Amino acid sequence: MKNRLKVLRAERDWTQAELATALEVSRQTVNAIETDKYDPSLPLAFKISRLFGKTIEDIFQDEETS
């Protein structure tokens, strides 16, 4: 699954550590999501979408359908 987390974070000038604190996860987890090594659970995906004020589909794209 691809995502735009890195772009959205950069637009807001947040560091990975700041985003991790806001999402209550480790910085390694944010990094793993950004590099497509880890797909977040649905609750975490909703948390991310709420934080950025976007829908889940705006942030995450299924590689098979995109």
Next chain:
Amino acid sequence: MKKENTDTSDWGTRTNKRTIHLAYWTTAWVVTMALATFGPKFLWHSNELLTLLAILINLGLGIGMIVANIQHLKVLDEMMQKIQLEAMGLSLGIGVVCGLSYSLLDTTNLISSDAEISYLVILMSLTYLVGIFTGHRRYR
């Protein structure tokens, strides 16, 4: 940047607190394990009451350590929980499979020495560490 959770303490502080909590319990358990192992020989010269007391204290602290470990796992984020789960699964699987094979080698007298549980504990600990290390590498 506003936080998503309304808990009074932040996630990082809670995680650190639980990790330190687990370290205290583990240290206490290891120390009392050493006491119960070497105490009868070097400290209280095989006094059965003191030996039983040392074992019971070790058992109690062991239960406390298990509870502390569960609390530590619950406060980790989902990816860290996944890494822990995979490492524990690997450790348990290898421990059971290799432990039973090792036991069979002993009961069928294919090895001359008795099977020691300490070897199994060492194997499971090393496997767990390898699992944690490879898990962190995979998601780095």
